[in-house]
Amino acid sequence: MENHYEVIIVGAGSMGMAAGYYLAKKGVRTLMIDAFDPPHSNGSHSGDTRLIRHACGEGLDYVPLAIRAQELWDDLQTKTSETIFRKTGVLTYGPPQSEFVGRAIEGGRAYDLNIETLCADEINQRWAGISIDDDHVGCYEPDAGVLFSENSIRTFRRLALENGAELKVNAPVQEIEVHEDSARVSTHDASYTSDKLIISGGAWNKRILDDLGLNLKLTPSRRVIAWFNSDDDLYRSDNFPGFFADLTDSVYYGFPCIDGAGLKVGRYDNGDDMAPEYMNREFGVYDKDEGDLRRFLGAQMEQANGRLNVGKVCIFTNTPDEHFIIDKHPEHPHVAIAAGFSGHGYKFSSVVGEILGDLVTEGSTKFDISLFSATRPAIQQQSMEKL
DSSP states (O other), X not given: OTTEEEEEEEOOSHHHHHHHHHHHHTTOOEEEEOSSOSSOSSSSSOSSEEEEOSSOXXXXXXXXXXXXXXXXXXXXXXXXXXXXXXXXXXXXXXXXTOHHHHHHHHHHHHTTOOOEEEEHHHHHHHOTTOOOOTTOEEEEETTOEEEEHHHHHHHHHHHHHHTTOEEEOSOOOOEEEEOSSOEEEEOSSOEEEEEEEEEOOGXXXXXXXXXXXXXXXXXXXXXXXXXXXXXXXXXBTTTSOEEEEEOSSOEEEEEOBOTTSOEEEEESSOOEXXXXXXXXXXXXXXXXXXXXXXXXXXXXXXXXXXXXEEEEEEEEEEOTTOOOEEEEETTEEEEEEEEOOTTOOGGGHHHHHHHHHHHHHTSOOSSOOGGGOTTOGGGBOOOGGGO
């Protein structure tokens, strides 16, 4: 059957493209389908770069995934001339009561990672481009750094195709039928069947999973990132780290100046919830797009508060507890799901792709993914009959 595959992947972005490669590498006949042509600007991977932190402020459960993800990124780097990872170090900082900073320090110590705990004076003295409040504390990871997200997806795509996977681009999925031991996926011009199915549709996962009877609390959200002209002597990637600032009333993250592009910064909180098809993708349509970022830079990194070089809009897809969904469908064990990465998932996409491949070929994974269950109470959407 020409249109039958062992695995179909719906959504070939960050996690889906990685899964496609790892499956194809195993010799699994795999079809990836995407509504666009990845890498593209309609998903959560656009914007060139993402941070990877190993001492994860999100909690101890994430640290083994981050360690394995880094191993896979390093392996991917050996297979391409494009830059996949640059070791810049990452500084996570905030007030002493910040649970996020505390968990990062705890995770670093629990897994014997290379971290330093720093007070505000030490941070301000080490990096002249930053000025944080006197009582703030930080966790610095010299081995962490920056992932080049679009380069990575291009490399996963090339390797997947070289290993025999197929990719259908600009092919929005019209319908998915899940049967007892198979699935059918239809686009506007063809239908394909498979033994196993992976759903990794990013901001479109809510609609896809609703249609499959799994009504989860998934909320797409509009966020912005921007590059500002900055003092290269202070903010170059060879002497300034990536950063995550968990402040009392806001959360920001950013990147050193890479190849003269300027310092890149984004606000992690304070997004606008909306469906992706209705999302305004123009940076600057809201005053806060640029205003929030400039307020942070003016207070914390004044010499990076220069001319706006580029501003972009990206998408977070959030769960209420901000933990991922990586699981098999509770009623269809031959369907695996990757969803709700809540703005902090890209760095894990290599290992999530590996896990998804294991779930559909082996039925399980060596990693503890119980935190990411699709049936946990925090993400269950009550039906109208129960309200």
